[in-house]
Amino acid sequence: MAALISITHLTKSFPGVKALNGCQFELAPGEVHALMGENGAGKSTLMKVLAGVYTKDAGEIHLDGKAVEIPTPRAAQALGIGIIHQELNLMNHLSAAQNIFIGREPMGRFGLFVDQQKMVVDTQAIFDRLHLQLDPRVEVGELTVAKQQMVEIAKALSFDSRVLIMDEPTAALNNAEIEDLFRIIRQLKSQGVGIVYISHKMDELKVISDRVTVMRDGETIGTVPTATTSMDTIIAMMVGRALEVHQPVAYAHTDDSDTVMLEVKGLNRGRSIKNVSFNVRKGEILGFAGLMGAGRTEVARAIFGADARDAGEIRIKGQAVNIQTPSDAVKFGIGYLSEDRKRYGLATGMDVQSNILLANLKNFVSLGFWLKRGDIETVAQKYVTQLGIKTPSIFQRAGLLSGGNQQKIVIAKWLLRDCEVLFFDEPTRGIDVGAKSEIYKLLHALAEQGRAIVMISSELPEVLRMSHRIVVMCEGRITGELSAAEATQEKIMQLATQREVLTH
Secondary structure (H helix, E strand, C coil): CCCCEEEEEEEEEECCEEEEEEEEEEECCCCEEEEECCCCCCHHHHHHHHCCCCCCCEEEEEECCEECCCCCHHHHHHCCEEEECCCCCCCCCCEHHHHHCCCCCCECHHHCCECHHHHHHHHHHHHHHCCCCCCCCCEHHHCCHHHHHHHHHHHHHCCCCCEEEEECCCCCCCHHHHHHHHHHHHHHHHCCCEEEEECCCHHHHHHHCCEEEEEECCEEEEEEECCCCCHHHHHHHHHCCCCCCCCCCCCCCCCCCCCEEEEEEEEEECCCEEEEEEEEECCCEEEEECCCCCCHHHHHHHHHCCCCCCEEEEEECCEEECCCCHHHHHHCCEEEECCCHHHHHCCCCCEHHHHHHHHHHHHHEECCCEECHHHHHHHHHHHHHHHCCCCCCCCCEHHHCCHHHHHHHHHHHHHHHCCCEEEEECCCCCCCHHHHHHHHHHHHHHHHCCCEEEEECCCHHHHHHHCCEEEEEECCEEEEEEECCCCCHHHHHHHHCCCCCCCC
């Protein structure tokens, strides 16, 4: 069968970085072709060239056997190429319908005004196709990350694309939402749409993809059939070595002091947090599990002072503390790594060095205003080396690095601040297997140093692998607590779906 898309010898450079070097890629009609590689391998860059976000430096792109130029995203859309970005690309102050049809709004009689009603009806039709319970008129900024991701998917589907690029589309989705997405993918596949699927979730790729192309350091390593290729082989292609990622490591909670570092009692906030109480001890990793909308992130934000709480007591090492703002939380030794790193964790326009120093700048100032530049550079370089942050230098703009490397910068910021209690909200979201393994080791190293860690994760294997204890939430309430020894996926899911019984 003739290729729908054929990419040959593609090259793309940015200042200080050769992102793509002679890449090859091919997509057939009605195929789900997975694109894999560690963060920084060039996957997203290659797809952004195909989607017209970046222009290529050299190489050729063929669509239906004809050479095409794709200078802009609009040109890509005109060719039937749609993309769902890994980082959300929506306007928070507009409604879901306005986001989906922005720039191509249906016009009313005489073409003078936007036909708002038709736009809502058309959006509802797409949502119905996705089985998505969502009001087209809702402001996108009010939605959870999961719902925003579904709006992105709906927007891409609204173009009737022949080629659909999905960059980490399930990163913020729960199992039911993933099943919905896979149903849509199979439907599109049966209609001859070619789908490029970028994901780090191995189990997903086995279920949904036909072929896998692996990239490393900006080059194409090879293409293999999914059905007959082991995941270990694909991982070895990705990292250039065999990597132990499937073996869960049983880490015991070894701290003998049993010091309770953080204790929360009776935390309440509107309908999102209902009487939440828990504690986390020195040297312990406490997992927070639950489905999207369970209230886990809301709990972390309320404790960190990012959102006001209606009631609740917070104690650090037994002492009651008054946390009204994030700066209060940091003062009391609490650090928070948000699930949305670009929005809350990173200044993408600033360089790597500045981001690492952000939460700790006052310790690098002399005489009240002189920056100790030598010390700053030494410390920043230390953390870049220690965490394996892939960057041309500490002066590189953080926004130009891959998602995994950006996450490591945020971790470095809180390590430098020496926080004793750390909240990790979806710490490996959008991160490849190699970087995931490094972050797991890092979290356990932090626990062994005596830090108390609260880890919120939607990936059950991750929660089971990492946690000494697991707290499960459903609809704003804690529905149960499990020790590492007794926890299973089935028990967690049972608690995660234990809704409150309504009595009238």
